[in-house]
Amino acid sequence: MLDNYDKRLKAQVLNELTDRARGGIFSYAIIWFSSAVWADLSILQPLFFWLNSLFFALLCLVRLSHYIVLKKRLINNIELLSRWLIISVLVSALHLGLVTAWIVTHAQFDKLHYFFLIATTAFAMAGTANLAISKEIRRCYPYFALLPSILAGLVIEGEENLFLAILAIFALFYIVSTAKIAAADYWNAVHNNMLAEDRALLLEKLNNTDPLTKLHNRLYFDSCFIKEWKRCTRQASPISLMMIDLDHFKLVNDSFGHQFGDLCLVEVAKVLSKVISREFDVVARYGGEEFIVLLPATDLKNARQVAANILNSVASIALECNGEKVVLGCSIGIQSIVPSRAAKGADLIKQADDALYFAKNSGRHRYHIYDLACA
Numbered sequence: 001m002l003d004n005y006d007k008r009l010k011a012q013v014l015n016e017l018t019d020r021a022r023g024g025i026f027s028y029a030i031i032w033f034s035s036a037v038w039a040d041l042s043i044l045q046p047l048f049f050w051l052n053s054l055f056f057a058l059l060c061l062v063r064l065s066h067y068i069v070l071k072k073r074l075i076n077n078i079e080l081l082s083r084w085l086i087i088s089v090l091v092s093a094l095h096l097g098l099v100t101a102w103i104v105t106h107a108q109f110d111k112l113h114y115f116f117l118i119a120t121t122a123f124a125m126a127g128t129a130n131l132a133i134s135k136e137i138r139r140c141y142p143y144f145a146l147l148p149s150i151l152a153g154l155v156i157e158g159e160e161n162l163f164l165a166i167l168a169i170f171a172l173f174y175i176v177s178t179a180k181i182a183a184a185d186y187w188n189a190v191h192n193n194m195l196a197e198d199r200a201l202l203l204e205k206l207n208n209t210d211p212l213t214k215l216h217n218r219l220y221f222d223s224c225f226i227k228e229w230k231r232c233t234r235q236a237s238p239i240s241l242m243m244i245d246l247d248h249f250k251l252v253n254d255s256f257g258h259q260f261g262d263l264c265l266v267e268v269a270k271v272l273s274k275v276i277s278r279e280f281d282v283v284a285r286y287g288g289e290e291f292i293v294l295l296p297a298t299d300l301k302n303a304r305q306v307a308a309n310i311l312n313s314v315a316s317i318a319l320e321c322n323g324e325k326v327v328l329g330c331s332i333g334i335q336s337i338v339p340s341r342a343a344k345g346a347d348l349i350k351q352a353d354d355a356l357y358f359a360k361n362s363g364r365h366r367y368h369i370y371d372l373a374c375a
Contacts, residue, residue, distance in 0.1 A: 008315055009194065012079050013133060014085070018070050020130050024123075025063045028092050029056045031119050032099070039111050052099060059095065063088045093127065094144040098119055101148035103209055105156060117164065125175055132179040133186045142175045158372040186310050212262055213269035221284035222290055228280075228296040229345040232338070240295040240336035241305035243356040244272075244310065245328040247364040249289040256321045264319065264328060265289065272312045273278050275306065292349075300336040300369065305368040307332045315365070331359040332367035 032052060036042065041049040042302040055302060066084050069075050103109040124145035131137040146168050153165025153340035216224075232239040246252075246268065253261040265285075270290060276283040280295040293310075295303055319326040333356025335348055351370040359368035 007078070009190070010082070012190070012194075014070070014078055014082050017082075017131060017134055017137075018085060020133075021063070021085060023130075024089065024092065024127060025067065025222075026060060027094055027123075027205070029060045031096075032056045035112055035115055035119075044108065048102075052095075059088065059092050065066070068220060086134055089127075089131065090140050090144055093141045095146075095331070096123060097145045097148040101152040104149055104161075105152045109120060114154060117149060117168075119336060120149060121168065121171055125171070128175050128179045129182055130185040135183070138176075138179045142172055146172050151161075162177040163262070164339055213265055213285050215269045215273070216284040217289070218284060218286055218292075221282055221286070221294065221315055225294055225345060225349075226284045228282075228294060229339055229348075232296055233313075233341060233343075236338055237297045238299040238336055238338050239348070240298040240300065240306075240334065242293040242295070242303065242307060242310075242332040242367075243286070243349075243352045244291040244293065245331050245356055245360065246289040247331055247360070252326065252328075257324065260319075260326075262322050264326070267319065268314055268328065268330070269319050271317060272310065275309050275313055292352075298336070300334070303334050303336050304367070304369070307334055311365065311367060329365040331356060331364050333357070333359055333369040333370065334367055 009328045019332075033056075035048055036053070045199075060099050060353045063085075066081065066088060070081055075081060095221060096320065097120060100120040103112050103116050125144070128138060128142045131141065150165050150168045150172070150291065153161040153168065208216055208223075210217045231237075246264070249264070252264060268291070269285070272283045272293070276293055276295075280296055284294075285291050286292040293306070311330065314328055317328050319328065333352045333354065335351040335355060337343065337348060340344070355368045355370040362368065
């Protein structure tokens with residue numbers, strides 16, 4: 001259960017992180033190209049322009065590819081997709097930070113100094129706050145974006161550069177501290193939400209489970225029967241039903257006590273769960289010592305084979321009470337039809353029940369298929 005919880009949590013976080021990072025896929029490239037065109041970098045600094053243009057475009061392609069792969073479920077490896085996203089986001093931040101530091105330290109880019117300082121700080125604040133749910137991004141993104149400019153401002157002489165570097169340091173600490181709070185709030189909400197979902201699923205399971213045998217209960221069976229009846233009607237597919245009753249169970253209770261009787265029911269339930277193994281089949285405790293089996297997409301021939309397996313498996317249960325061996329047996333009523341819109345599901349249940357009582361009146365420890373003799 002913990003493994004499933006962890007897997008669900010990672011998948012949820014990956015999807016949300018991808019959605020939150022979607023806005024940054026093209027933003028870095030747009031900022032770069034718009035500022036480069038405005039400052040005529042392709043003419044003034046062609047090598048610098050084309051190298052960075054190529055890298056911004058490559059990062060854009062990498063992040064866009066990740067988004068498409070995740071949304072179209074082309075790869076299901078959550079760990080790989082998470083690393084792919086985190087690394088590409090951090091490389092984007094580091095590249096922007098290095099470009100900003102380079103522009104700040106070179107006089108020929110004076111026209112872009114404040115533009116890139118403001119843009120990089122905005123990216124650092126918005127990106128960290130938006131992607132704080134990732135521990136790696138929360139811890140690295142603001143430093144990758146701002147540290148290059150801070151170091152550049154401290155190295156370059158001049159009061160203005162020093163002042164800007166100090167402001168950036170304060171901004172960096174503010175971003176980091178607020179990101180921790182945002183991340184804590186998010187994770188508390190996620191854990192509480194998933195805990196509520198798990199409790200709801202557990203409650204639903206308890207409502208649909210017989211507490212003694214751990215089989216499905218009648219409420220669950222009724223719900224599944226309605227769905228399968230409609231599905232088999234649409235598909236013109238056969239549906240089979242079996243009513244099972246333990247033979248002489250009252251005598252077992254009277255002779256050995258109700259606790260031993262409960263043990264018998266539990267052992268029979270285990271046998272039924274093994275015999276009825278298809279995912280879409282349903283076996284449930286119908287009441288008392290009665291069980292019911294729903295076999296969708298199963299014709300009469302296959303239903304008879306299942307019934308024979310149940311008879312043999314129940315008879316092979318080895319139980320002992322107070323040194324006395326106890327042999328169990330059961331009787332089974334079977335009905336199989338291809339439902340139509342005119343037919344009623346309740347009639348199928350009644351016919352299987354009538355066949356069960358015919359089997360019991362015919363000597364028990366057998367199965368009987370519904371026919372006119374049962375009516």
